[in-house]
Amino acid sequence: KEKPKNPWHKAVVIFIAVLGIIAIVALVTTAVLQNKPLQQKFKYGIVLDAGSSHTAVYIYEWPAEKENDTGRVKQKHFCQVKGPGISSYSLSPEQAGHSLRLCIQEAVLNVPRRRHHETPLYLGATAGMRLLRMENQSLCDQVLGSVEKVLQSTPFDYQGARIISGQEEGAFGWVTVNYLSDRLKQGSGTTGALDLGGASTQITFATNQDETGESAENTVTFRLYGNDYFLYTHSFLCYGKDQVLKLALAQQTQAGASTLLDPCFNQGYSTNLSYSSVYSSPCITTQKPLAAGEGFTHRGTGNALQCQEVVRRIFNFSGCTFSHCSFNGVYQPPLQGQFGAFSAYYFVMNFLNLTSDTLENNMEKMARYCSTPWTQIKQQFPNVKEKYLAEYCFSGTYILFLLTHGYNFTSDTWSNIKFIKKISGSDAGWTLGYMLNLTNMIPAEAPDTPPLPHAGYVTLLLFTSLLLFLILLCSLRSLWVRCTSQRQII
Ligand SMILES: Nc1ccn([C@@H]2O[C@H](COP(=O)(O)OP(=O)(O)OP(=O)(O)O)[C@@H](O)[C@H]2O)c(=O)n1
Numbered sequence: 001k002e003k004p005k006n007p008w009h010k011a012v013v014i015f016i017a018v019l020g021i022i023a024i025v026a027l028v029t030t031a032v033l034q035n036k037p038l039q040q041k042f043k044y045g046i047v048l049d050a051g052s053s054h055t056a057v058y059i060y061e062w063p064a065e066k067e068n069d070t071g072r073v074k075q076k077h078f079c080q081v082k083g084p085g086i087s088s089y090s091l092s093p094e095q096a097g098h099s100l101r102l103c104i105q106e107a108v109l110n111v112p113r114r115r116h117h118e119t120p121l122y123l124g125a126t127a128g129m130r131l132l133r134m135e136n137q138s139l140c141d142q143v144l145g146s147v148e149k150v151l152q153s154t155p156f157d158y159q160g161a162r163i164i165s166g167q168e169e170g171a172f173g174w175v176t177v178n179y180l181s182d183r184l185k186q187g188s189g190t191t192g193a194l195d196l197g198g199a200s201t202q203i204t205f206a207t208n209q210d211e212t213g214e215s216a217e218n219t220v221t222f223r224l225y226g227n228d229y230f231l232y233t234h235s236f237l238c239y240g241k242d243q244v245l246k247l248a249l250a251q252q253t254q255a256g257a258s259t260l261l262d263p264c265f266n267q268g269y270s271t272n273l274s275y276s277s278v279y280s281s282p283c284i285t286t287q288k289p290l291a292a293g294e295g296f297t298h299r300g301t302g303n304a305l306q307c308q309e310v311v312r313r314i315f316n317f318s319g320c321t322f323s324h325c326s327f328n329g330v331y332q333p334p335l336q337g338q339f340g341a342f343s344a345y346y347f348v349m350n351f352l353n354l355t356s357d358t359l360e361n362n363m364e365k366m367a368r369y370c371s372t373p374w375t376q377i378k379q380q381f382p383n384v385k386e387k388y389l390a391e392y393c394f395s396g397t398y399i400l401f402l403l404t405h406g407y408n409f410t411s412d413t414w415s416n417i418k419f420i421k422k423i424s425g426s427d428a429g430w431t432l433g434y435m436l437n438l439t440n441m442i443p444a445e446a447p448d449t450p451p452l453p454h455a456g457y458v459t460l461l462l463f464t465s466l467l468l469f470l471i472l473l474c475s476l477r478s479l480w481v482r483c484t485s486q487r488q489i490i
């Protein structure tokens with residue numbers, strides 16, 4: 001006999017099914033929305049690189065909630081300040097600060113207004129100001145004071161203007177190169193940093209801990225993301241390409257002659273130089289020749305081999321008191337790993353097309369360039385500033401000599417050097433590393449990574465909810481079957 005159907009059984013089962021589905025959908029949606037990355041809030045930082053030949057303004061940007069991740073900070077904007085470096089304003093210090101205004105205005109427009117007050121602003125001055133400080137501390141202070149006044153009046157969070165040490169310049173260049181190439185987190189092999197400026201040049205690379213014992217002043221240790229790095233670094237003041245040219249000219253004009261025949265300049269090149277433009281630099285320790293008049297005619301003869309001998313004379317390879325030296329008695333451990341060469345290394349070698357060839361081929365190309373007559377050079381490169389164009393033979397010969405005879409790169413290790421301007425869209429240089437350090441954005445210990453990335457988390461959740469749904473379905477089905485079968489039994 002059939003027991004009357006209980007109308008409620010069906011309803012109950014359907015109700016539970018619908019409830020279950022709603023619960024699962026609600027669970028998944030909240031989970032997905034709950035953990036969806038927040039709307040990207042960006043933070044900013046500004047660094048002014050007050051170099052000997054120019055000042056540059058870098059604006060960096062990064063996602064706020066990821067600032068302790070490596071490789072997150074990107075260069076958002078770059079502004080080259082018109083005119084020379086701030087140390088050139090020593091006779092009119094007020095102009096030093098004034099020269100920064102246009103780029104500061106650009107920075108105000110490139111950082112969202114609501115972020116201005118929390119955007120740190122730093123100025124670091126390098127070798128040009130180190131030389132001015134050597135010459136005249138008072139003028140140096142006046143120039144920094146003028147710059148400080150302008151930067152304090154910006155809407156940003158001004159954090160100070162100072163002359164950074166050569167060691168900082170080298171070490172932070174290394175941090176930048178390795179941060180941008182994402183080498184700091186794995187603790188794997190790092191890239192050395194080669195920086196050539198107008199007044200100094202830096203070499204920095206990671207070495208073994210025991211190698212650092214010989215010279216404390218050349219050692220910098222970092223603990224970054226849980227990895228210890230023992231860096232060798234040295235900054236050669238006066239060995240930037242502008243100052244080293246003055247060293248070479250001073251070397252060649254000791255006799256005080258009225259004409260200098262210079263193999264490092266192209267045949268047919270001729271210009272008049274004042275002795276004071278050469279001997280006024282604190283890098284020149286030799287006295288201006290007594291017999292000298294006001295100036296001299298600087299004439300090119302364009303001979304690369306003779307130019308190498310001119311360059312050699314500005315290096316001193318004797319008097320090493322360490323296990324090994326680079327030059328001028330400076331300790332240098334054996335070179336290790338890959339290197340990134342940037343700033344003027346890149347400007348010069350890229351122009352001369354010497355960035356991707358063997359050392360031997362580069363030497364040949366250099367010889368050909370130096371022996372090319374000046375008229376032909378000017379015809380070939382009508383849009384290049386004559387000051388830069390005239391100096392490429394000297395600068396290229398200097399760079400090849402510095403890297404080989406100075407730092408001991410050989411034909412075999414030459415290919416370890418990459419000449420770079422940017423890495424992942426940001427300029428290679430000390431400024432990014434400087435800001436990362438001062439804003440503590442590279443933690444000593446690795447931040448703990450969430451067990452699951454967001455996507456993984458959602459997949460896991462979907463999977464479990466599906467499983468739940470299937471279990472619910474089966475239990476409902478068995479409930480249904482039991483209800484209908486009970487009816488038959490009855
Ligand atoms: N497109 C460019 C830009 C600069 N230069 C030259 O490269 C040198 C400057 O390089 P840079 O890295 O800007 O030096 P600074 O930072 O100004 O100098 P320093 O680091 O020594 O303070 C100068 O001789 C400049 O004439 C060049 O040849 N081509």
Ligand SMILES: [Ca+2]
Pocket residue numbers: 051052126196197198343
């Ligand atoms: Ca520089």
